[in-house]
Amino acid sequence: MEIRRVQVTGGASFVVTLPKEWAEAQKIVKNDPVGLVTQPDGTLLVTKHLSEEPAQRTKEIDTTSITDPAFLFRMLIGAYITGFTIIRLTTKVRFPPFVRTVVRDYTQMTIGQEVVEETETTITIKDLLNPAEMPFDNTLKRMFVIIKAMHEDAVTALETHNRLLAMDVIKRDTDADRLNWLIARQTTMILQNASLSRKMGISPHMATNYYMISRIIERIGDHAVRIAEHSLPIIDVDFDRKFMSAIRKAGALSLEIFDRSIVSFFNADMKEAHRNVESLAALENICRDINNMVLKQDALIALNIAYISESIRRAGEYAGDISETVINLLVDNEIGPARGKVRK
Known part of the structure; x- marks a missing residue:
């Protein structure tokens, strides 16, 4: 110094x-x-940078030696999250068909990314989204609504033997992923550009907290997918009413904890966040009862129900992590999100 x-x-x-x-x-x-x-x-x-607009950053990716579509897709997502505004794919020979397929999947699964130029050896993708048009709190609330509905529908699919609904829950995970990637991208851009932080009305520290919470919400969504996936092999099974009632009760309590965690975050309510963390014990007891009841079932049923019970419990625990993050944030004298309160 x-x-x-x-x-x-x-x-x-x-x-x-x-x-x-x-x-x-x-x-x-x-x-x-x-x-x-x-x-x-x-x-x-x-x-010396007087403009408040994000700097135009270009990422060049030579795909000549890339043969794995998954690897190329992860490189594109990495360039997106790290804030590049232009991604240019090049090759010394003609692009193989999988490259254009990956690019098409990438532009469909991300927000604001469009192909603006394409030849036999060059593909240019440009970011057309103004970061200020997608406030953090709106994106986080949308993630919450999507993933809460996924959990509700996953349990409903098991109860009503609805195979199509379970498959739809699995497909909806992409919607949550693209919002999580957007928050990750905006957080990176704010950390790189102090002017953007001021333009969006959010401090870099608060943006980092939004990203931490979006990551947790995305993991809760992953468990909704697992509930749906493990429901499919036993979707036609008629469960005992008492047994299904316990699963419904556990799912409802897990979502209640999830709901209260988001409310406590947007309302900057430390006491509500603390009460939410304390309520996890009740969820653990219900899930333990389900695991005990399932021991009397056939192996296929017992295995899949155990996974479903585990995912319900883990979703609640992740929601508890959000509440703990809220407490840490408020103890650090942050006032929380600046916009209006959320009602229960």
Whole structure:
């Protein structure tokens, strides 16, 4: 750290000189304007970038030696999450068919990504989304609504022997993934660009908390998928009423914990978050009872119900993790989301 003394000129203006090495590295010369941005922690950011628009960053990917479609897809998602605004795929020969298939899947599974140029050896994908048009709280609330419905439908599919509904729950996981990727991307861009943080009205610290919670919600969605997947092999089984009632009760309590965790986050309610964490014991007891009851069933039924019970319990525990994150956030003297409260 360099220490500079503050000078006063004209009796009113405070002056601090810039380090010569830094100014030369940034190619700043006499009479060049620089931007001063006050950070939430009280520090002052000095930048030569005066525009509040995100910097245009280009990622070049040579696909000549890539033969695994899954690997290429993960590279594209990685470039998306790390904030590149232009992704250019190139090859020394003609693209194999799988590359265009992967690109099509990628643009369909991400938000704001479109192919703007395509030849036999080049594909250019550009980000057309203005980050400020997708506020963090709206995206998080949408994730919550999607995944809560997935859990409700997964249990309903098992109870009503609805194979199509269970399969639909599995397909809906993509909707949650694309929103989680969007929050991850926006968080990265905010950490890279302080002006974007101010434009979106959210501090980098708060954006990181949104990303942490979106990751937890996405995992809750993964367990909804597992409930649906393990329901399919036993979808036609007529369960004892008492047995199905226990599964419904566990699922409802797990979702209640999930619901309260999101409410406590948006309402910045530490006491509600604490009560929510304490309620996990009741869910664990119900799931333990289900596992005891299932021991009397056939192996196929017992195995799949045990997995379903485990996923219901894990979903509730992940919701408890959200409540713990809320407590940590509020203890750190953050005021939580700035927008309106959420009703139960």
